[in-house]
Amino acid sequence: MVEIVSATVERWPVDGAFIISRGAKTHVDVIVCTVGDGTHVGRGEGTAIYYEGETAEDCAVAITAYRGPMDRDSVNRGMDSGAARNALDCALWDYEAKRTGVPVWQRAGLHAPVAVPTAFTISLNDPAQMEKDAQTAATRGFALLKCKLTGEGDRDRIAAVRRGAPHVRLIVDANESWAEMDVAAEAAALAALGVELIEQPIPHGHEEMLRGVQSPVPFCADESVHTRDDLNKLTGFSAVNVKLDKAGGLTEALALTAAARARGLRIMLGCMLGTSLGIAPAFLAAQGADWVDLDGALLLAKDRAGALAMRDGMLLPGNLWG
Incomplete structure (x- = not known):
C-alpha cells in the first residue's frame, strides 16, 4: 500500500537575485514529497505561495498530517489547493507511472510531450x-x-x-x-x-x-x-x-x-x-x-x-x- 515516506524542505540558491515588485529573492525553499509502497517510489515538489501566507515548513507539516486515502481524487478532496497538495499530488502521479510502467502523459490522456x-x-x-x-x-x-x-x-x-x-x-x-x-x-x-x-x-x-x-x-x-x-x-x-x-x-x-x-x-x-x-x-x-x-x-x-x-x-x- 502506498504511503507518505517523507516531506522535506530543501533550499536552492538563485543565480544572483530574482527581483519583482514585492522584493528580491536570493534563494527558494521547496517541499519535496516522497511516497512509496516499499518497491516503487514517487516524488513531487512544491514551492510555497508566499503571498498567500504559505511557508515551505507549513507545507511539509500539512503533507505529513494528511490522513486520508492515498489516491489523487481523495487528496484533491481532502487538502486545500496550494504547494503542499501540489507536492503530494505530483508524487502520486510519479508513483503511479513507476508502478504501472505507463508514463504520466499517457495516464493523463495527453499527447507525448515535445519541446x-x-x-x-x-x-x-x-x-x-x-x-x-x-x-x-x-x-x-x-x-x-x-x-x-x-x-x-x-x-x-x-x-x-x-x-x-x-x-x-x-x-x-x-x-x-x-x-x-x-x-x-x-x-x-x-x-x-x-x-x-x-x-x-x-x-x-x-x-x-x-x-x-x-x-x-x-x-x-x-x-x-x-x-x-x-x-x-x-x-x-x-x-x-x-x-x-x-x-x-x-x-x-x-x-x-x-x-x-x-x-x-x-x-x-x-x-x-x-x-x-x-x-x-x-x-x-x-x-x-x-x-x-x-x-x-x-x-x-x-x-x-x-x-x-x-x-x-x-x-x-x-x-x-x-
Missing part, C-alpha cells in the same frame, strides 16, 4: 540593467522574454528591454502594481513597444477594476486565479496563468486548463521558482499552451541531476519525473 519554447524572466531593475539582461537572454536563444514591472517607470524599462532585444516577443508581469494607474493608457503605451500580454495589473480580490477597460493588449490573471472555483470572478481578463503550486497539483491544473479553455480563455502555463522536479509535471501541462513560462529552474544557481534540458530557448523533455 516547447519558454519565456525567460527579466527581473525588475533599472532600465540600463534590464536592457543588458534582455540582450544576454536573446543571445542565449530566448525568443520570448517576460519582464517584471513595478508600476513606476515601466515604459522606460520596456523601451530599454526593446533596445536590448529588438526582435524578441515580450510579455510583462505587473504583479498587482498598477492599482493607482490609468491601466488602459499604460497598456496602450506598452502595446506600442510590442508587448503582447500583461499579467495581473491589478490586486487580486479587486478584479472589478478591469471592468470596461479597453486595452489593445490582453490581460492575464495570475494571483486572481488558483483553481476552477476562481474563474467565475474574472472580469476583464482574457487569459489565465495556470501554475501547479496555485492549483494544488497536476490534477487540478489540467482540469483548470480545460475549464478555462471552455470559457474561451487563453492559457499561460507558469511556475514558481523551483527545480526541474517541480517543472517536469508543469512541462506536461504546458503542451499546447498559448504561452509557456517555465524558467523557474533556469533562474537557480544550479539544478538537480537529470534536470530538464534547454536548447535555443526550447525546454526539452526529460526523465527526472513521470
Whole structure:
C-alpha cells in the first residue's frame, strides 16, 4: 500500500537575485514529497505561495498530517489547493507511472510531450540593467522574454528591454502594481513597444477594476486565479496563468486548463521558482499552451541531476519525473 515516506524542505540558491515588485529573492525553499509502497517510489515538489501566507515548513507539516486515502481524487478532496497538495499530488502521479510502467502523459490522456519554447524572466531593475539582461537572454536563444514591472517607470524599462532585444516577443508581469494607474493608457503605451500580454495589473480580490477597460493588449490573471472555483470572478481578463503550486497539483491544473479553455480563455502555463522536479509535471501541462513560462529552474544557481534540458530557448523533455 502506498504511503507518505517523507516531506522535506530543501533550499536552492538563485543565480544572483530574482527581483519583482514585492522584493528580491536570493534563494527558494521547496517541499519535496516522497511516497512509496516499499518497491516503487514517487516524488513531487512544491514551492510555497508566499503571498498567500504559505511557508515551505507549513507545507511539509500539512503533507505529513494528511490522513486520508492515498489516491489523487481523495487528496484533491481532502487538502486545500496550494504547494503542499501540489507536492503530494505530483508524487502520486510519479508513483503511479513507476508502478504501472505507463508514463504520466499517457495516464493523463495527453499527447507525448515535445519541446516547447519558454519565456525567460527579466527581473525588475533599472532600465540600463534590464536592457543588458534582455540582450544576454536573446543571445542565449530566448525568443520570448517576460519582464517584471513595478508600476513606476515601466515604459522606460520596456523601451530599454526593446533596445536590448529588438526582435524578441515580450510579455510583462505587473504583479498587482498598477492599482493607482490609468491601466488602459499604460497598456496602450506598452502595446506600442510590442508587448503582447500583461499579467495581473491589478490586486487580486479587486478584479472589478478591469471592468470596461479597453486595452489593445490582453490581460492575464495570475494571483486572481488558483483553481476552477476562481474563474467565475474574472472580469476583464482574457487569459489565465495556470501554475501547479496555485492549483494544488497536476490534477487540478489540467482540469483548470480545460475549464478555462471552455470559457474561451487563453492559457499561460507558469511556475514558481523551483527545480526541474517541480517543472517536469508543469512541462506536461504546458503542451499546447498559448504561452509557456517555465524558467523557474533556469533562474537557480544550479539544478538537480537529470534536470530538464534547454536548447535555443526550447525546454526539452526529460526523465527526472513521470
